[in-house]
Amino acid sequence: MAYFLQQLINGLTLGSIYALIAIGYTMVYGIIGMINFAHGEIYMIGAFISIITFLVLGLAGVTYVPLALAVVLLTTMFFTSVYGWAVERIAYRPLRGSFRLAPLISAIGMSIFLQNYVQIFQGARVKPMPPIVQGGFTVIESGGFTVRLSYLQLFIIVLTVGLMAGFTALIASTPLGRAQRACEQDMRMAALLGVDVDRVISLTFVMGAALAAVAGLMVTLYYGVVDFFIGFLAGVKAFTAAVLGGIGSLPGAMLGGLLIGLIEAFWSGYFSVEYKDVSVFVVLVLVLVFCPTGLLGRPEVEKV
Amino acid sequence: MAAASGLAVDKLPKPPVFWAPLVKDAALAALVAVLLSLPLVGLQTYDIGGGALGIRTHFDWVGVAGAVVFAGRLGLRLLHHLWGGRDRRAGPSLARLAAWGNRQTLPIALVGIGFAVALPLLPFSSRYLIDLGTTVLIYVMLGWGLNIVVGLAGLLDLGYVAFYAVGAYTSALLARDLGFTFWEALPFSGAVAASFGIALGFPVLRLRGDYLAIVTLGFGEIIRIVLLNWASVTGGPNGISEIPRPSFFGLPFARSAPEGVATFHQFLGIEFSPEHRVVFLYFVILAMALVTNAFTLRIRRLPVGRAWEALREDEVACRALGINPTTVKLSAFAIGAMFGGLAGCFFAARQGFISPESFTFIESATILAIVVLGGMGSQLGVVLAAILLVSLPEFGRAFAEFRMLIFGAAMVGVMVWRPRGLIAHREPTIRLDPYLAAR
Numbered sequence: 001m002a003y004f005l006q007q008l009i010n011g012l013t014l015g016s017i018y019a020l021i022a023i024g025y026t027m028v029y030g031i032i033g034m035i036n037f038a039h040g041e042i043y044m045i046g047a048f049i050s051i052i053t054f055l056v057l058g059l060a061g062v063t064y065v066p067l068a069l070a071v072v073l074l075t076t077m078f079f080t081s082v083y084g085w086a087v088e089r090i091a092y093r094p095l096r097g098s099f100r101l102a103p104l105i106s107a108i109g110m111s112i113f114l115q116n117y118v119q120i121f122q123g124a125r126v127k128p129m130p131p132i133v134q135g136g137f138t139v140i141e142s143g144g145f146t147v148r149l150s151y152l153q154l155f156i157i158v159l160t161v162g163l164m165a166g167f168t169a170l171i172a173s174t175p176l177g178r179a180q181r182a183c184e185q186d187m188r189m190a191a192l193l194g195v196d197v198d199r200v201i202s203l204t205f206v207m208g209a210a211l212a213a214v215a216g217l218m219v220t221l222y223y224g225v226v227d228f229f230i231g232f233l234a235g236v237k238a239f240t241a242a243v244l245g246g247i248g249s250l251p252g253a254m255l256g257g258l259l260i261g262l263i264e265a266f267w268s269g270y271f272s273v274e275y276k277d278v279s280v281f282v283v284l285v286l287v288l289v290f291c292p293t294g295l296l297g298r299p300e301v302e303k304v
Numbered sequence: 305m306a307a308a309s310g311l312a313v314d315k316l317p318k319p320p321v322f323w324a325p326l327v328k329d330a331a332l333a334a335l336v337a338v339l340l341s342l343p344l345v346g347l348q349t350y351d352i353g354g355g356a357l358g359i360r361t362h363f364d365w366v367g368v369a370g371a372v373v374f375a376g377r378l379g380l381r382l383l384h385h386l387w388g389g390r391d392r393r394a395g396p397s398l399a400r401l402a403a404w405g406n407r408q409t410l411p412i413a414l415v416g417i418g419f420a421v422a423l424p425l426l427p428f429s430s431r432y433l434i435d436l437g438t439t440v441l442i443y444v445m446l447g448w449g450l451n452i453v454v455g456l457a458g459l460l461d462l463g464y465v466a467f468y469a470v471g472a473y474t475s476a477l478l479a480r481d482l483g484f485t486f487w488e489a490l491p492f493s494g495a496v497a498a499s500f501g502i503a504l505g506f507p508v509l510r511l512r513g514d515y516l517a518i519v520t521l522g523f524g525e526i527i528r529i530v531l532l533n534w535a536s537v538t539g540g541p542n543g544i545s546e547i548p549r550p551s552f553f554g555l556p557f558a559r560s561a562p563e564g565v566a567t568f569h570q571f572l573g574i575e576f577s578p579e580h581r582v583v584f585l586y587f588v589i590l591a592m593a594l595v596t597n598a599f600t601l602r603i604r605r606l607p608v609g610r611a612w613e614a615l616r617e618d619e620v621a622c623r624a625l626g627i628n629p630t631t632v633k634l635s636a637f638a639i640g641a642m643f644g645g646l647a648g649c650f651f652a653a654r655q656g657f658i659s660p661e662s663f664t665f666i667e668s669a670t671i672l673a674i675v676v677l678g679g680m681g682s683q684l685g686v687v688l689a690a691i692l693l694v695s696l697p698e699f700g701r702a703f704a705e706f707r708m709l710i711f712g713a714a715m716v717g718v719m720v721w722r723p724r725g726l727i728a729h730r731e732p733t734i735r736l737d738p739y740l741a742a743r
Contacts (some may be wrong), residue, residue: 035514049343055359056347082339094720101460101724104514105676108462108669109715116709121345127357236525239518264466274533281522288515289507 001146007269008138008262013153013222016160020215021238022204022245022253023167024084024208030184030248031204032096037107038087039112040235042209046080046216047145047226048118051129054220065132069155076217077210084209085202087114093198118228126227140284163214164254167207171250180204184248192269233277237264240284255295296297321385321668330378337373341366391429412684420590424583431579438586438654440694442647445593447674447686449643455608455681457636458616459509463524464671465503466609467497467641469531469663471648476544476658477537486550490646497645498638506639510628522666531660543659547652549581550588557581585654592650596643597683603639611679612636621686666708673711677718 020042028036053072062068075229091110095103136150171177179200182190189198219234220226240259245252262282287294346366420441424434434648446468453461474496475489484492508519531538538544549557555568557580568580603609611632615622619629652658674693678685693711 035518045344051357052347052349052359055349055357059359060508079339079343082336086336086340091716091720095723098719098723101458101514102719104517105672106458106716107721108672109712109717109719110668111712112666112708112711113716116706116712118704120345120709122349125351127349130356221716236518240522243515243518244739275529278526278529281526284522285508285519288511292511292515 002140002142002147003269005139006145006147007265009147009149009153010269011262011265012157012159012258013261015258016156016214017218017222017257018217018234018238018241018260019254019257020163020211021234021249021296022241023118023258024212025239025242026247026250026253027180027204029242031180031187031201032092032102032103034092035107035239036092036205037104037235038091038110038114039208040116040231040233040238041111042080042084042087042231043212043216043219043234043238044226044228045083045114045118046076046209046213047220047230048122048127048216048228049079049213050217050220051078051127051226054129054132067131070279073214073217076213080213080216081206081209083114084205084212088202088205092200096137097288106120111233111235115231120227124228129224129226131224132221148170152221156222159214159218163211167211168250175199227248236284237277237280240287243284244287244294248295249294249296250292252263252296278304321382326378326381326385326457329381331378334374336368338370341369342472345369361520375522395678397460399485402475402517405697407430409684414720415683416687417594429615431582434579434582437693438582438589440690441586441589441593442651442654442731443671443674443690443694444687445589445642445647445650446671447678447690448593448596448600448645448683449640450671451600451683452603453640454613454645454675456600456616457612457633459636460514461520461637461640462665462668462672463522463527464640464644465668466520466524467501467529467644468648468651468667469527469660470500471497471645472652472658472663473531473538473648474497474645475649476547476652479547480544485548486649488651490649493649494642494646497648498642500645501638501641502634505634509633509637519558521668523663524663524665528660528663530665539659541659541661543653543661545654545657547658549656550585550653552584557584557688587649589654592646597645599639600683608632608635670711673715677714 021039024039024042025036028034028039050072053075054068057068057071062071063152076142088109091106092103095106131152133150133152133155134149139147139149141147171180179190179195180203182193182199183200184196187197190200215234217232237260238257241256243256244259245254245256260283263279263283264276268276271279346361346363348360348362349357350360351662398694417632419436423437446464450464451459453459471493474487474493475484478484478489478492478504479486492568504520508516511519532541534540535542541649551557552568555571557568568584578629604613611622611627614625615627622632651662655662670693673687674689677693678687678689
């Protein structure tokens with residue numbers, strides 16, 4: 001029971017990170033109907049920028065942890081959003097209205113480019129990060145097994161919930177959110193009614209990148225190591241989360257992320273660690289085959 | 305109208321250049337470049353020992369990035385302005401070249417095959433060049449195999465390397481555990497890879513294009529992870545070594561053979577040379593690639609080939625015409641997988657050693673890039689792209705570090721510039737002859 005609870009806490013933490021990345025996939029898919037394959041790399045770039053900002057703050061002599069966290073959070077979100085914007089502008093916008101597979105292939109190229117760009121300029125070695133947030137609660141203690149909830153896990157879960165709430169409010173009740181929902185329903189009609197579609201799409205990428213940056217910061221803090229290759233697996237898992245929840249649906253992405261995190265945690269806890277990545281891929285295949293619309297998605301109707 | 309305005313533009317005076325918006329635009333682009341490069345290029349992390357990180361500054365590089373982007377953007381906009389934006393997706397000369405290539409396919413193909421056959425005999429050829437040619441031909445064969453799936457049937461497969469791996473491991477395991485030779489293992493490799501293609505294809509082929517892409521990617525990763533972790537059979541990360549080399553009708557290529565077996569050089573009564581095997585391998589893969597090509601060209605004219613291309617263009621219409629999409633897609637998947645498996649078998653025999661490291665996602669992306677850059681559906685384009693992608697990094701060793709960077713950028717660039725690939729071939733393979741149609 002205690003072991004179960006511990007895996008639940010670990011799974012929720014992991015799931016929060018996946019959910020933040022999954023939102024980027026699901027929003028982009030909802031609006032322009034493409035898989036932003038480079039989104040995993042954006043998350044990796046977020047992790048690198050956060051580690052670099054921590055180092056700079058350390059050199060500048062900032063030692064108060066909450067202040068450092070807040071500064072790193074904002075800096076990382078800002079710089080990573082620029083990357084999100086630039087990727088859309090360079091690799092996807094010229095291809096709008098091109099044939100179906102062109103943006104996907106361009107996205108794969110972008111993903112390879114970004115991976116190697118970071119590898120060349122930051123080195124291929126794993127970047128270590130000393131733990132910054134330490135300590136935690138003991139939830140229960142039973143039979144010699146202690147269930148711990150660290151402050152860091154609490155921070156990750158609370159921050160995710162806060163961002164999700166803010167984000168849902170933004171989509172539901174601001175002019176930008178309204179424009180996004182309009183573009184999702186019918187891009188041409190939205191354009192006719194005066195919505196600047198290009199701007200909305202750009203901002204969608206910016207928001208997705210900002211959330212992925214938060215996920216990158218979290219993973220840096222949580223695992224304490226970052227390398228240029230983390231984006232690939234995380235990207236595929238977050239995409240799986242988006243599909244599981246029903247692609248195009250925001251609550252679906254959050255739910256899917258949590259579920260994928262839980263599946264991964266329980267699989268590693270009860271079966272085998274080596275095959276934990278296989279478990280996620282198997283979930284992806286099963287969902288797509290038996291329930292392609294996901295848990296909260298709308299069925300897709302093909303019009304002729 | 306387009307032609308008329310093209311003439312008129314030449315006669316009219318050039319429109320004046322409005323510098324302010326151009327400079328402002330270029331300055332914005334430079335600002336973005338500076339923001340992009342500031343954290344990742346300008347601040348470089350490095351190990352200072354003891355598991356800690358230090359940081360180096362390279363703000364000069366940031367400045368260079370900003371300046372280059374400013375100049376580049378300004379130059380691009382000026383060019384665009386002066387040419388009146390007539391051919392932004394340009395390459396009219398390249399387009400003409402591609403069109404010419406499409407008309408003259410047969411002579412080009414014959415010259416290419418002639419060159420490929422004669423390569424080992426040419427005076428400037430060397431062991432290195434033939435080795436390189438063998439690698440190129442492996443990729444050509446993989447490209448042609450994937451072309452069936454992606455180019456003809458229009459199914460984006462991001463896990464093609466899985467079939468390559470299945471073929472390679474099948475032949476390696478047959479050789480290790482049952483003592484099969486290369487030629488005995490070859491058909492099994494193809495058959496096993498094809499059945500993996502069917503096993504994967506059966507559940508997932510009713511998915512839409514990009515979903516299918518992600519599932520195939522997941523499949524490729526599953527195969528790789530299983531190969532890596534199932535150490536008792538596959539040897540795990542250590543792989544399988546001492547895979548037997550192909551023999552020439554039972555004659556091995558070796559300095560000396562066991563009692564009662566003649567080696568290749570003894571049988572022909574010539575001096576032993578290690579180059580014989582290299583040349584022989586080259587011809588084996590050349591033959592395998594050409595068989596793949598001949599097969600593809602033939603099957604395109606059969607009903608199933610026609611159905612692939614029809615399905616690529618419009619699935620709903622095909623369904624309405626009574627084509628069963630699942631069977632047709634499945635056949636494309638299985639045949640593509642089979643050629644991947646055959647190429648894998650050759651790869652295993654050529655290297656003599658395989659490990660999961662040879663079958664990563666990057667490999668799938670490379671093969672896909674060869675198909676896409678060449679122009680999907682174009683057999684000739686695949687050859688050009690394979691030569692370009694495989695041999696250029698070989699010649700430019702100085703660029704080795706930047707190889708994948710350029711590779712990714714080229715994939716984006718080609719998609720933006722010519723989304724249909726270098727030699728776009730989307731002409732229907734069948735035309736209704738007006739004479740026949742009138743009858």
